[in-house]
Each structure stands twice: as C-alpha cells, then as structure tokens.
Amino acid sequence: MTNERPTEQKAMPTQRTPGQSVTGVSTANHENGDSQSVPDGHKIDDRYNFHDASFRRHYQLNYSDGAHDYESYYAPAYRFGYELAEEHEGADWASVKNEAQHHWQMKHGSAWQNVATAVHYGWREQRDPDALRVQHHGEYDDYRKSFMAHYADAHGEGGGSFEQYEPAYQRGYDLAIDPAYRTHLWTEMEPELRQYYEEEYADGSVSWEHYRSAAQYAWHDVRAMGV
Secondary structure (H helix, E strand, O other): OOOOOOOOOOOOOOOOOOOEOOOOOEOOOHHHOOOEEOOOOOEEOOOHHHHHHHHHHHHHHHOOOOOOOHHHHHHHHHHHHHHHHHHOOOOOHHHHHHHHHHHHHHHOOOOHHHHHHHHHHHHHHHHOHHHHHHHHHHHHHHHHHHHHHHHHHHOHHHOOOHHHHHHHHHHHHHHHHOHHHOOOOHHHHHHHHHHHHHHHOOOOOOOHHHHHHHHHHHHHHHHHOOO
C-alpha cells in the first residue's frame, strides 16, 4: 500500500497582527525597514503603510456617507486585498475572488458586499499603484493642464512623453491632498517619495531627478490652492 501525501492548499491571508506576516512568519525585521524571508524562499517587503494614503483617498471618494469608519471597518478590507495580491503573485482577481469572499465571510463580521470594492482596490493597489491614481481624477483634472505646462517647460525637450511623467504628478497630487500628510512639509515627504520611486521605478524609465521635479511641482501646486 502506498501512502499518498495530502494535497497542500495555499492559505488565504488573515488580518495581520503586529510582528506577524500573512503566512505566520515573524516580520520583526520588516518594521525596521528590512525584508523577511517566507517559507517559499521569496522576500516580501511590507509596504502596506506607504499605500495607506491611497486607501484613505479611495475611502473618502467611495464611502463618504460615513456609515462605517475607515480604521475599524474598511482598513482591514484594503489590507486583506493588498496581502491577497502578495500571496497570489501571478494570479488574476477573477481566479481568487470566490475564495477571497469565502475567507472574508468566515473570518470577519462585516458583510462582503459592503467591503468587496475595498478588497479589490487593495489588490489592484499592490499590483499597479500608479494605474489607480487616475481613479481620483475628479479634482485632479483641475490641475492637469498646469502639470502639462510644467512638463513642457521642464521635461518636454528631454525625451519621454507626458504619459511617462504623469504618474509622478499624480503621486505628488495624491500626497498633497491626503489628510494624513496635511501638516507635512515637502522636505519631510521627499525621503518617503524616494523610497517609493526606487521600489517602483527600478528600471530607470524615468530618472529620479525628473520624477522628483514632477512630484514636487504637483505637491506645491496643489498646496498653493489651500487644499
């Protein structure tokens, strides 16, 4: 008689407690800025907190009725979606949606239909954060002409289209309007922006100097309007 090994199923992420990853591995080094190896040998950097500004903005635009607050009700959903994307690298949303719904309903008190959009946004934020910035274009469009004029003056002759630079303008805009950074100065934001740039633009498609110039212009342009 042969012994068959049981089929292993990949666990869905659960809400993370301090010092613990979605796979149960200690993340003590994460919180000091280091990456932590997980059992499969990959390294996952916990950059969730940097994306929190985008989640808060999405919450403001989509759940403004105030029926539920951000911290206790929606933040776990955004984080669940974000970590779900980390755990299922290479998978598409359609292939994990049903499993995600089942897991959420088993582990959380909030109804899936109330948080599904937030979970999906968290997933998309982890996969391609810059692509989501256009979702906040309601007020952004008011500034876009100014950003295009700055691009033409500062970067137009250096090669590269406005579309290549626009994520930097969008990033500066998002940071400027986010309540979490309302009292911050640009000098306080720049190191965080640099870290984000180095993680997202490792291919060097846009130089740091040009990215910083665009983001800084957007930041100051928005702040000058008293936002």
